[in-house]
Each structure stands twice: as structure tokens, then as C-alpha cells.
Amino acid sequence: MSRLFAPSVFRPVWRRNFSATTSQRAINKLCGSAKEAIKDMKGSSIVLAGGFGFSGVPNTLINAIRDRPDIKDLTVVSNNAGMPGVGLGQLLETRQISKMIASFIGENKAFEKMYLSGDLALELTPQGSIAEKCAAGAAGVPAFYTPAAYGTIG
Amino acid sequence: MPQLEIFLGFDILTSTVQTGELPVRYNKDGTVAEMSKPKETREFNGKNYILEEAINGDYALIKVHKADKLGNCQFRRGMNNFNEAMAKNAKVTFVEADEIVEVGDIEPENIHVQGIYVKKVIKSTEPKKIEKLTFAKNPDELLQAGASCKLHI
Numbered sequence: 001m002s003r004l005f006a007p008s009v010f011r012p013v014w015r016r017n018f019s020a021t022t023s024q025r026a027i028n029k030l031c032g033s034a035k036e037a038i039k040d041m042k043g044s045s046i047v048l049a050g051g052f053g054f055s056g057v058p059n060t061l062i063n064a065i066r067d068r069p070d071i072k073d074l075t076v077v078s079n080n081a082g083m084p085g086v087g088l089g090q091l092l093e094t095r096q097i098s099k100m101i102a103s104f105i106g107e108n109k110a111f112e113k114m115y116l117s118g119d120l121a122l123e124l125t126p127q128g129s130i131a132e133k134c135a136a137g138a139a140g141v142p143a144f145y146t147p148a149a150y151g152t153i154g
Numbered sequence: 155m156p157q158l159e160i161f162l163g164f165d166i167l168t169s170t171v172q173t174g175e176l177p178v179r180y181n182k183d184g185t186v187a188e189m190s191k192p193k194e195t196r197e198f199n200g201k202n203y204i205l206e207e208a209i210n211g212d213y214a215l216i217k218v219h220k221a222d223k224l225g226n227c228q229f230r231r232g233m234n235n236f237n238e239a240m241a242k243n244a245k246v247t248f249v250e251a252d253e254i255v256e257v258g259d260i261e262p263e264n265i266h267v268q269g270i271y272v273k274k275v276i277k278s279t280e281p282k283k284i285e286k287l288t289f290a291k292n293p294d295e296l297l298q299a300g301a302s303c304k305l306h307i
Contacts, residue, residue: 029225029275030254037248037274045212048240055232058215059280060250065215077209079236086283101209107285118187121179124171129206131236137208138242145196145203149171 034064043071043096048134049078049088057087065091072096077134079127080104081111092120103127172204214244217278218267221251222258225272226265234266241267250278 031037038061047065051057062082065071074097081100082089091097092110099121105111114120125133126148136144170176174192181187194205216237219230227249229237241247249272290296 027225027269028223029269029272030223031274031276034248034250034276034279037276041213041246046209046244048209048211048214048236048244050214050216050233050235050237050240052232052235054283054285056217056229056235056237057283058217058248058250058278059283060276060278061215061248063280077211077240083285116180116184118180118182121188123178123190124176125206126171130209131239133206133209134211134236134239134243136206137210138239141208143205143207145198146206147201147203149193150195150202150204151172 034060035067037061038064038068038071041065041068041071044073046075046077049076051087052079054082054087057082059087062087062091065096066094069094069096073098075099075101077101077130079130080106081108083108084110095119099123101125101130103130209243211240211244212246214240214247216241216247216249216267216272218249218251220253220255220260221249221272221275222255222260222269223275224257225249225267225269225275226257226260227251227267227269227272228260228264229266238266242271246273247271248273249275251275252278 049058049062072095074091076088076091076097076099078088078100080102081087081092081097084093088097089108089110092108092114097120100111101123103125104127105115105122105124111120115122129146129148132144132146136142171190172193172195174190176190177186178188178190179186196203196205216227217233218227218237219233220228227241230252241249249267254275254277
């Protein structure tokens with residue numbers, strides 16, 4: 001049966017359904033460098049940074065932000081904040097982050113010191129809740145109910 | 155045990171996230187400048203829940219294994235963590251990929267983040283970092299490590 005259907009290229013022009021595939025040639029999202037990619041980025045914004053520990057962390061992009069001191073007062077959403085000198089830990093040291101929404105704050109002495117000395121705001125959120133808060137925002141869901149953090153200490 | 159008595163004084167064990175008892179920001183002198191907001195709670199089918207509000211990000215920084223010039227991305231292993239939800243969430247999504255591939259090289263069913271969510275794609279230049287290095291005690295142990303692990307690249 002399937003052989004009866006000719007490939008779309010052999011379809012007469014008047015029967016073509018003007019799909020968007022031809023416009024693909026015009027799209028090119030590749031950028032030569034991280035610096036060029038983030039050139040229009042502004043401070044005082046909410047930045048979501050992927051990764052868990054050192055796995056799947058966008059280090060090239062984070063380093064590019066570190067090299068742009070004018071991007072500051074960032075609210076960063078990430079599971080944890082790297083380590084001093086690595087990943088998001090660098091942006092803490094350069095004081096570009098003013099608030100963290102995170103679930104794991106261990107392994108980072110700079111983070112702890114800044115939090116306790118009033119240089120950094122922290123919204124401690126359970127790990128699964130952070131993931132779902134991002135997924136909900138992506139899907140256009142404004143809020144959701146979760147049993148996580150109900151009736152537990154800390 | 156004074157702390158325990160405080161907690162047992164409530165009908166239920168209260169949580170700091172739920173009741174807004176976590177300091178969000180401290181003052182320089184160590185006193186609390188701002189506490190977290192208490193969360194709304196509700197019961198469904200006899201179980202209690204708290205209301206969490208969605209996050210709407212301005213920018214997302216995303217790490218992927220493969221990406222093409224249309225912005226279609228594929229993750230590998232640990233990259234599957236928060237990256238997908240965050241990539242789809244933010245207004246502007248920047249992607250860094252281990253490998254830039256031709257359009258069509260990633261099978262349609264293997265695309266984890268569709269190009270429509272992505273603004274810019276760059277190639278990763280930073281090497282992968284390892285949080286804690288541990289060493290095999292003898293060469294046999296080294297050879298066996300990862301023997302049961304299949305690579306799906």
C-alpha cells in the first residue's frame with residue numbers, strides 16, 4: 001500500500017501544502033562564541049541554570065556571564081550553586097547573583113558565608129518542587145499542589 | 155531537648171518551607187532581614203498539600219549533548235536533569251552543546267528540546283569537571299569499573 005504514495009517532491013505544485021520546511025534554510029541559531037550569544041543579556045533578571053552537582057552544567061555560558069560584570073542583580077534558579085571557583089560559584093564571588101532559588105546549598109563555603117552575612121538572598125525549595133516549578137512555568141500552569149515540604153521539618 | 159518540645163507542641167509537625175520559617179535574607183549583624191512567605195495548604199483525599207507557584211525565567215542556560223543549527227537538542231545521561239524544563243521555560247534560551255550536528259542527524263524521536271524553544275546555540279569549550287575524584291585501589295578494580303555500563307551515544 002505504501003508504495004502507492006509518491007514522495008512529496010513528485011506531488012504536483014498545485015497540490016502542495018506549503019509547509020514550513022523550506023524556511024528551515026533561513027534559520028541559523030549557531031553562534032561563534034558564548035560572548036556573542038549573551039551580548040544582549042541584561043541584569044536584574046531571572047536566570048535558570050541547568051545541572052546537578054557538576055553534571056550537565058552549562059559552564060561555557062556561565063563563564064561568559066562571569067566575564068560580563070555589567071550583568072548583575074541576577075536571581076538564579078539552579079539545584080545547587082557549583083563550588084567556589086567553579087560554575088555558578090564564580091558568579092557568587094563576583095557578586096553578580098543577588099538571590100538564589102536552590103535546593104542543595106552544601107559543598108559551597110562561599111555560598112554559606114554570603115548567605116549568613118546578608119550578601120545573598122536564598123529561597124530554599126525542595127528539589128522536585130524546583131523541577132516542577134520550571135516545568136509548570138513552561139506549560140503555562142501558574143501554580144500546583146505538592147505534598148513535598150508539607151509537615152516536614154527543614 | 156527544647157527543640158523537640160517546640161515541634162511537638164503543634165498538632166502536626168510543621169515545616170519551615172511550609173510555614174515560612176526560613177530566613178530569606180540576613181542583615182550584616184546576623185539578624186534576619188526577611189523571612190520566607192508561608193505557603194497555602196489544602197487537603198485532597200485526606201492528604202495535605204502545599205501550593206507552589208511556577209517560576210517564569212527570563213534566561214535559561216542549558217547544557218546539551220547534540221544540537222543543530224535549528225536549535226533542536228538531545229541530552230545525554232546527567233544532562234537530562236533540570237535542563238529540559240528550564241529550556242522550555244525561559245523567554246530566551248541559550249544552549250551549549252558538546253557537539254554541533256547537521257539538521258536531521260538527531261532522529262525526530264530523540265529530540266528532547268525542540269528548536270522553537272531555543273534562541274542561540276554555541277559549542278561547549280569548557281571541559282567537563284568532576285566534583286570528587288576517587289581512585290581505584292588496584293588495576294583490577296579499575297578494569298571492572300563501568301564494565302556493566304552500556305554507552306548509548
